[in-house]
Amino acid sequence: LPLDERLKRRIVDGERNGLEADLDEALTTTPALDIVNNILLDGMKTVGELFGSGQMQLPFVLQSAEVMKTAVAYLEPHMEKSGADGKGTIVLATVRGDVHDIGKNLVDIILSNNGYNVVNMGIKQPVSAILEAAEEHRADVIGMSGLLVKSTVIMKENLEELNGRGLAAKYPVILGGAALTRAYVEQDLHELYQGEVRYARDAFEGLRLMDALVA
Ligand code: B1M
Numbered sequence: 143l144p145l146d147e148r149l150k151r152r153i154v155d156g157e158r159n160g161l162e163a164d165l166d167e168a169l170t171t172t173p174a175l176d177i178v179n180n181i182l183l184d185g186m187k188t189v190g191e192l193f194g195s196g197q198m199q200l201p202f203v204l205q206s207a208e209v210m211k212t213a214v215a216y217l218e219p220h221m222e223k224s225g226a227d228g229k230g231t232i233v234l235a236t237v238r239g240d241v242h243d244i245g246k247n248l249v250d251i252i253l254s255n256n257g258y259n260v261v262n263m264g265i266k267q268p269v270s271a272i273l274e275a276a277e278e279h280r281a282d283v284i285g286m287s288g289l290l291v292k293s294t295v296i297m298k299e300n301l302e303e304l305n306g307r308g309l310a311a312k313y314p315v316i317l318g319g320a321a322l323t324r325a326y327v328e329q330d331l332h333e334l335y336q337g338e339v340r341y342a343r344d345a346f347e348g349l350r351l352m353d354a355l356v357a
Contacts, residue, residue, distance in 0.1 A: 146181045148230040149213075154192070155187025156205025157299040158212060165216055174220035178248070182213055186244070190320075210244055218251055226257035230356035232316075233276045234260055234305035235267035237296045244285035245319060245345070252345040258352055269300040276313060282356050285348065290320045294326060314355045318342040 143151065149164055151157070189206045192198035220297050231277055232253060236246050243265050250262045261279045263272065284304075286297055297317055304310045314337055317327050328340035338355065342348040 147275070147313065149177070149181050150185040150188070153182055153206050153210055153213070154188050156202055156209050158209050161209065161213060162216060165213060169217075169220055169238040175222070177217060178214060179204060182210060186210055197299070209354060211247075214244075214248065221251065221255055223255045224257050228259065229257040231259040231261065231279055231350060232285050233263065233272060233279060234353070235263040235272050235275075235287070236265040237264055237286050237288040237293050237300065238239075238268045239296060240288040240290050241265045242281060242289040242292045242319070243288070246287070247320065248284075249285065249287065249333045249342075249345045249348045252349050253352060256349055260357075269303045271308070272300070273309065281313065281338040284313045285316045285318070287317075289321055292319045293319060294321050297322075298331060298334065301331060301339060304338050310335055312337070314338035314340070316340050316342050316348055316355075318344075318348060318352050346349040 145164060151160055152164065165177065167179070186206065189198065189203055193200070193203050218323070222356055226342055234246060234250055236243050247262070250260045253278060254260050261281065263275055272284060272286070275329060286300065288294065288297060301310075301315065304315070315335065317331070317339065318341070320339060324341045324343070327339060331339050340351045340355070342351055
């Protein structure tokens with residue numbers, strides 16, 4: 143198999159052995175971030191399709207996710223970093239009830255590498271904890287991630303909580319994750335939230351939004 147197909151297969155098959163050697167080889171021709179975006183994420187997409195159609199069982203999805211995480215961690219030191227620093231702070235969390243964190247952690251990497259201070263709280267975070275962290279770290283922005291359809295409802299409730307506590311004007315919010323749609327965020331949630339709420343399709347849009355919101 144060609145190298146990119148081989149790397150994709152590693153994600154789909156959850157096969158770690160020889161992963162580093164393949165990544166080293168890929169790095170000789172391809173920037174680290176492009177390996178993630180153009181090759182590895184394609185593998186995760188296939189995993190999602192196989193799982194969704196019942197052709198792949200959960201323990202294997204977990205293995206694929208572990209290989210994905212290992213690969214991203216291996217590539218991270220090779221990613222370009224901007225010279226800028228201290229551009230602003232974002233508190234970033236996967237919302238209550240949701241364990242998916244690969245996308246959120248990519249957002250962390252991209253923002254950190256581009257001069258932002260990222261407080262990555264991890265998964266299954268209730269809104270109270272997110273708000274506590276935002277206050278403690280004097281966050282400029284709150285970022286919430288979630289991949290389940292259920293999480294889109296939790297995000298809505300979280301925004302209502304911010305409204306209720308009178309914190310909406312203080313905290314612009316960036317939302318991301320596969321179950322969200324741009325229309326849901328930019329119309330429904332935009333109408334509901336008394337502050338700024340934006341949708342990020344991917345980590346790069348997250349970065350552009352941070353640049354716009356914090357500038
Ligand atoms: Co789950 N899972 N999963 N899963 N899983 C999905 C999301 C699903 C679509 C699969 C499917 O059915 N086809 C489905 C959701 C269905 C729904 O809600 N309608 C699903 C399900 C059902 C479940 C369980 C309920 C299964 C079960 O237990 N029966 C369970 C849920 C547990 C829970 O959360 N309570 C579950 C568990 C798991 C694993 C643990 C096995 C594993 C997660 C491991 C981990 O993350 N540590 C897993 C995985 C890997 C997936 C799929 C296959 C891949 C997700 C992924 O990592 N994608 C996923 C299929 C899919 O998404 N189509 C699926 C790669 C990642 C880079 O993309 O996170 O979307 P993503 O991030 C993108 C953008 O969305 C954006 O940037 C990233 C790219 O640059 N982004 C942001 C994300 N967050 C952002 C935040 C921002 C900005 C951008 O700013 C704040």
